[in-house]
Amino acid sequence: MTIESLVSVLSRLPGVGKRSAERLAYFLLSNKDEARLVSSVISEVIDSVRFCSLCGNFTQVDPCSICSDLSRDNTVLCVVEDPRDMTAIEGTGLFKGLYHILMGSINPLEGIGPDKLRIAELQQRVSCGSFTEVLLATNPTVDGEATFLYTSDLLKNSKLRISRLATGIPMGASLEFTDSLTLKKALEQKLYL
Amino acid sequence: MTIESLVSVLSRLPGVGKRSAERLAYFLLSNKDEARLVSSVISEVIDSVRFCSLCGNFTQVDPCSICSDLSRDNTVLCVVEDPRDMTAIEGTGLFKGLYHILMGSINPLEGIGPDKLRIAELQQRVSCGSFTEVLLATNPTVDGEATFLYTSDLLKNSKLRISRLATGIPMGASLEFTDSLTLKKALEQKLYL
Numbered sequence: 001m002t003i004e005s006l007v008s009v010l011s012r013l014p015g016v017g018k019r020s021a022e023r024l025a026y027f028l029l030s031n032k033d034e035a036r037l038v039s040s041v042i043s044e045v046i047d048s049v050r051f052c053s054l055c056g057n058f059t060q061v062d063p064c065s066i067c068s069d070l071s072r073d074n075t076v077l078c079v080v081e082d083p084r085d086m087t088a089i090e091g092t093g094l095f096k097g098l099y100h101i102l103m104g105s106i107n108p109l110e111g112i113g114p115d116k117l118r119i120a121e122l123q124q125r126v127s128c129g130s131f132t133e134v135l136l137a138t139n140p141t142v143d144g145e146a147t148f149l150y151t152s153d154l155l156k157n158s159k160l161r162i163s164r165l166a167t168g169i170p171m172g173a174s175l176e177f178t179d180s181l182t183l184k185k186a187l188e189q190k191l192y193l
Numbered sequence: 194m195t196i197e198s199l200v201s202v203l204s205r206l207p208g209v210g211k212r213s214a215e216r217l218a219y220f221l222l223s224n225k226d227e228a229r230l231v232s233s234v235i236s237e238v239i240d241s242v243r244f245c246s247l248c249g250n251f252t253q254v255d256p257c258s259i260c261s262d263l264s265r266d267n268t269v270l271c272v273v274e275d276p277r278d279m280t281a282i283e284g285t286g287l288f289k290g291l292y293h294i295l296m297g298s299i300n301p302l303e304g305i306g307p308d309k310l311r312i313a314e315l316q317q318r319v320s321c322g323s324f325t326e327v328l329l330a331t332n333p334t335v336d337g338e339a340t341f342l343y344t345s346d347l348l349k350n351s352k353l354r355i356s357r358l359a360t361g362i363p364m365g366a367s368l369e370f371t372d373s374l375t376l377k378k379a380l381e382q383k384l385y386l
Contacts, residue, residue, distance in 0.1 A: 001237040003251060009234045012227065014220050020208055026277060027207045028235060029251050034205065035239045041202045042232040044194040045218075046225050058196060058222050084219060 003029070054125070056101040056118045057083050066090075066099060073097045078135045079122060079151060081105045081144060089137060097135070100125060105143035106150055114150055122151065126160060133161040140167050196222070247318070249294040249311045250276050259283075259292060266290045271328045272315060272344060274298045274337060282330060290328070293318060298336035299343055307343055315344065319353060326354040333360050 003025060011021035028035035051057070052064035059065070066072065076097030080086050086099050102117040126134060136151055138144035152162050168186035169178050178186075196218060204214035221228035244250070245257035252258070259265065269290030273279050279292050295310040319327060329344055331337035345355050361379035362371050371379075 001234055001241060002253065003238060003242060006234050006238040009231055013231070014216055015213055016217075022277060022280070023207055024209075025238075026251075026275075028239065029242055032239050035235055038202055038206070039232045039236040039239070041194055041199055042221060042228055042235075045196060045199040046221065046228045046232070048194060049196060049222055058219075060195065082219075084215060087215070 055086075055099045056103055056121065057086060057099065074130045075132045076135060077126065077129070077131045077133070078137050080137050081139060081147065085137065085139070095135075097133075098131075102138075102147065102151075105138060105141075106146040107143045117147070119151060119154070123154060126155065126158065131160060133163060135163045135165070137165050140165075248279075248292045249296055249314065250279060250292065267323045268325045269328060270319060270322070270324045270326070271330050273330050274332060274340065278330065278332070288328075290326075291324075295331075295340065295344075298331060298334075299339040300336045310340070312344060312347070316347060319348065319351060324353060326356060328356045328358070330358050333358075 006028070007018070007021045007025045010016055010024050011018050013021075016024065028038065048060050049058050050060075050062065052059040052062055052067055054063045054067040057064050057066070061068075073096045076095075077100055078086075078089060078095055078097055079100045079102060080089065081102050081104060083101055086101060089095050089099075100118070100122050102119065102122070104112055104117050106112060106114060106117065125131075134155055136148050138148045138151075148164065152164075155162055166189060167182070168189060169175065169182060175183065199221070200211070200214045200218045203209055203217050204211050206214075209217065221231065241253050242251050243253075243255065245252040245255055245260055247256045247260040250257050250259070254261075266289045269288075270293055271279075271282060271288055271290055272293045272295060273282065274295050274297060276294055279294060282288050282292075293311070293315050295312065295315070297305055297310050299305060299307060299310065318324075327348055329341050331341045331344075341357060345357075348355055359382060360375070361382060362368065362375060368376065
C-alpha cells in the first residue's frame with residue numbers, strides 16, 4: 001500500500017477531490033494516532049450498524065430507538081428519502097410520529113425505480129399498522145416529486161390521510177433572490193389571515 | 194461505537210465540518226465495502242510509512258525514491274516547509290535537485306520555534322553534503338518569511354549560494370485584482386528586457 005493508494009481511496013469519498021484527499025492523507029500520515037482511531041472507528045461502526053427492520057434507518061439495535069419509543073405518536077408516519085432528511089426533521093423537535101426511510105428517490109436515468117426503494121415495505125407497514133396519516137416528506141426536487149407522485153398514488157385508495165410539507169419562501173430569504181418556481185409555489189399556496 | 198462517534202471522529206479531520214462528516218458517515222454506512230477498504234488502507238499505509246532520514250519526506254523505503262535517485266542533481270538543495278510543497282515543485286518538472294523538508298514553519302504564537310523544525314538536520318546536511326546552492330522555497334506568508342529569514346541567516350556564513358523563489362503576479366491573474374503587496378513585489382523585482 002503506497003501513499004498514492006491512500007490518496008486515491010480517500011478521493012473516492014463524496015465531496016473529497018484530489019487536493020482534499022492529499023490534504024487528508026498528509027494529515028493522517030502526520031497524526032498516526034488520529035489515523036488509527038479513524039480507521040478503527042470506521043471498521044467498528046460499519047460492523048455494528050445494520051438497518052432498522054421497521055423504518056429502514058441505520059441502527060445498532062433493531063428496532064431503532066425511534067421505532068421502539070412508545071411515547072411517540074404511532075398514528076402519523078413521515079416518509080423521507082434519506083436518513084439525513086429524518087435527522088433534519090427530528091432537529092425541529094416538532095414531529096412526534098414515526099418515520100419510514102425510502103433509501104433514495106425515483107430516478108429512471110440512474111436506473112432507480114420504485115422496486116429499488118423501500119416502497120413495498122411502506123405499503124406493508126401502512127396496511128397493517130396503526131397509522132391514520134402519512135406525511136410524504138420527499139425533497140422538492142425532480143426525483144423527490146416523482147417519488148411523491150408515485151407513493152401518493154399508491155396510497156390514495158387507502159383510508160389514510162396523505163399530507164406533504166409546505167413549499168414556499170424559506171425563512172430569512174429575500175423575495176428578490178428567491179427563484180420564480182419557489183415564488184410561484186408561495187403564491188399558489190398563499191395563506192389567508 | 195455509535196454512528197455519532199463516527200461523525201465526531203470524521204469531523205476532526207482537516208476541512209471536514211459537521212455536515213461533511215455526517216455526509217461521509219452516511220456514505221460509509223451505505224457502502225460498507227468501500228468503508229472497509231478506507232479503514233484498511235489507512236491502517237496499512239500508516240503502519241508502513243516513515244520519514245526519509247535525508248529529506249524528511251514520508252516514505253516507505255529509506256532513503257526515499259527522490260533522495261536515492263542518482264540521476265538527480267546533488268548540488269542543489271530545495272528547502273520546503275511541507276511535503277505538499279515538494280509535490281507542487283516536483284509537479285513543474287523543472288527542478289532536478291534534491292529536497293529538504295522542514296515539516297512546518299516558524300510560528301512563535303503556536304510555539305513552533307526553529308528547534309521544532311528540521312533545521313538542525315538541514316545544517317548538518319549542507320555542511321557535509323555535495324551542495325553548492327540552497328533554494329529556500331518557503332511560502333510567501335508571515336511564517337514562511339520568518340522561516341526564510343532564519344534559515345538564510347543561518348546559512349549566510351557558509352560558501353553556499355542561497356536563492357529563493359520569485360514573488361510577483363501569478364500567471365493568469367489580472368492586475369486589477371492583485372493585492373497591493375504582490376504588486377509591490379512585482380514592481381520591486383521588475384525584469385529588464
